[in-house]
Amino acid sequence: MNTKLPAPIPRLTMITLGVSHMRxxxxxxxxxxxxxxxxASGEAVAFFETGGTALGLFPWDQLAQDVTLPQDPRPRGFRGMTLAWNCSTAEEVDAVLDFAISKGASLLKPAHKTDYGGYSGYFADPDNHPWEVVVAPGIEVGDDQRVHLPD
Structure with missing residues (x-):
């Protein structure tokens, strides 16, 4: 019997980052x-509200083991993905970058006008996960702090 299952509703609910030092x-x-x-999970795992998709932190070696990939060598270069902190104005982009740097982030790329009419810069968290801080034409950040994309 060939019964077709309905397609699941696609959703991205959690982004989990492997980290070196949980605390x-x-x-x-x-x-x-x-x-x-x-x-209550202590330092075994950490979850954060982000205004949309949740962010998880998990020890790098345990996360690698869980997904059955080697944990070494740890990439020092680009990993093929970025996280984004969308903003409403260029001034907000500057403020977020300055704030993140003041809390221990590393500046990867200063904020600048983009070729698509936006404004963006990049910082890295303590494990070098890159974050883009950006305001982009047509992408609105609502009062609910969620990104709203046009059709």
Whole structure:
């Protein structure tokens, strides 16, 4: 019998980052203002509200083991993905970058006008996960702090 199952509804619910030092990474993301949830998990795993998709932190070696990939060598270069902090104005982009740097982030690329009419810069968290801080034409950040994309 060939019964077709309905297609699942696609959704991205959690981004989990492998980190080297749980305590330091938890402190960094709390310092950025992300609200920690399920704190009873201690330093085994950490979850943060982000205004949309949740952010998880998990020890790098354990995450590699869980997905059955080698944990070494750890990439020092670009990993093929970025996280984004969308903003409403260029001034907000500058403020977020300055704030992140003041909390221990590394500046990867200063804010600048983009070729598509936006304004963006990049910082890296303590494990070198890159974050773009950006305002982009047509992408609105609503009062609900969520990104709203046009059709």
């Amino acid at each position: 330091a990474s938890i402190a960094f993301y709390e310092a950025l203002g992300f609200k920690r949830r399920l704190a």
